[in-house]
Amino acid sequence: xxxxxxxxxxxxxxxxxxxxxxxxxxxxxxxxxxxxxxxxxxxxxxxxxxxxxxxxxxxxxxxxxxxxxxxxxxxxxxxxxxxxxxxxxxxxxxxxxxxxxxxxxxxxxxxxxxxxxxxxxxxxxxxxxxxxxxxxxx
Amino acid sequence: xxxxxxxxxxxxxxxxxxxxxxxxxxxxxxxxxxxxxxxxxxxxxxxxxxxxxxxxxxxxxxxxxxxxxxxxxxxxxxxxxxxxxxxxxxxxxxxxxxxxxxxxxxxxxxxxxxxxxxxxxxxxxxxxx
Numbered sequence: 725x726x727x728x729x730x731x732x733x734x735x736x737x738x739x740x741x742x743x744x745x746x747x748x749x750x751x752x753x754x755x756x757x758x759x760x761x762x763x764x765x766x767x768x769x770x771x772x773x774x775x776x777x778x779x780x781x782x783x784x785x786x787x788x789x790x791x792x793x794x795x796x797x798x799x800x801x802x803x804x805x806x807x808x809x810x811x812x813x814x815x816x817x818x819x820x821x822x823x824x825x826x827x828x829x830x831x832x833x834x835x836x837x838x839x840x841x842x843x844x845x846x847x848x849x850x851x852x853x854x855x856x857x858x859x860x861x862x
Numbered sequence: 863x864x865x866x867x868x869x870x871x872x873x874x875x876x877x878x879x880x881x882x883x884x885x886x887x888x889x890x891x892x893x894x895x896x897x898x899x900x901x902x903x904x905x906x907x908x909x910x911x912x913x914x915x916x917x918x919x920x921x922x923x924x925x926x927x928x929x930x931x932x933x934x935x936x937x938x939x940x941x942x943x944x945x946x947x948x949x950x951x952x953x954x955x956x957x958x959x960x961x962x963x964x965x966x967x968x969x970x971x972x973x974x975x976x977x978x979x980x981x982x983x984x985x986x987x988x989x990x991x
Contacts, residue, residue, distance in 0.1 A: 748985070751981075752864055752865060752868075752981065753864070755865070755868055755974075755977065755978055755981060756864060756865070756867050756868035756871070756916075756978075758974065759867075759868040759869075759871045759872050759916075759971075759974045759975075759978060760868075760871050760916035762872070762875070762967075762970050762971055762974050763871045763872060763874060763875030763916065763917065763918045763971060763974075764875070764905070764907060764916065764918055765875075765967055765970070766878075766879075766882075766905045766918075766967060767905045767906060767907050767918060768904075768905070768906075770907065826966070826967075826970050829970075830970070830973075833974060833977060837977055837980075837981060840981050840984075841984065844984055844985065844987075844988065847988065848988060851988070
């Protein structure tokens with residue numbers, strides 16, 4: 725961090741923590757999407773949706789094809805701003821057109837949960853490192 | 863979308879499943895009521911200003927249109943000239959199976975609710991240190 729005269733020093737979050745935050749946010753959103761799928765397991769014509777894997781999406785956050793959003797009410801392709809893009813999982817549909825598989829959703833949610841745990845653990849230990857560096861110990 | 867959303871979505875689904883279970887109870891209670899048609903719970907997604915919210919609500923009640931059971935009992939006050947009267951079209955086996963399914967769905971939603979709660983509380987644990 726280089727300081728410029730007259731400018732208030734800015735606290736930069738370490739990259740690891742930034743990444744952990746993004747992963748936590750992603751798996752939280754994923755969990756909400758899975759909750760949506762399971763809630764609609766009996767809704768006729770509902771198609772199960774899922775978020776793209778974090779490893780595919782974390783780098784293309786500011787792609788150039790994305791429309792610019794300057795306030796939260798702006799509408800992007802998939803809905804309101806800030807809502808992640810989802811895709812249909814697909815699969816065999818029941819006679820009423822619903823293709824939610826509870827077993828599959830359960831395993832997805834376990835996955836989301838463990839990713840979330842991972843993110844929080846990484847964040848915590850990064851925080852520990854920061855604390856140690858300012859001499860506070862654990 | 864965050865955990866609060868996830869919890870309210872799961873809660874709405876649990877409410878809808880409870881409603882379904884109530885219809886099943888009513889059907890079973892009225893299995894011997896003459897002329898009773900079994901009620902079927904419907905589900906639909908809540909749409910808020912044209913946007914799908916993911917929440918679920920029970921739609922209007924539908925009555926099963928299958929033929930009523932014809933029961934032979936000449937001594938029954940409702941019996942016609944041939945001694946038959948219309949019973950209900952409730953089949954207990956179907957109701958039990960439906961109840962089991964409602965219970966499974968309810969459990970799945972409850973588990974999702976609990977998981978969202980746990981994830982949120984582990985997030986708050988960071989602050990406690």
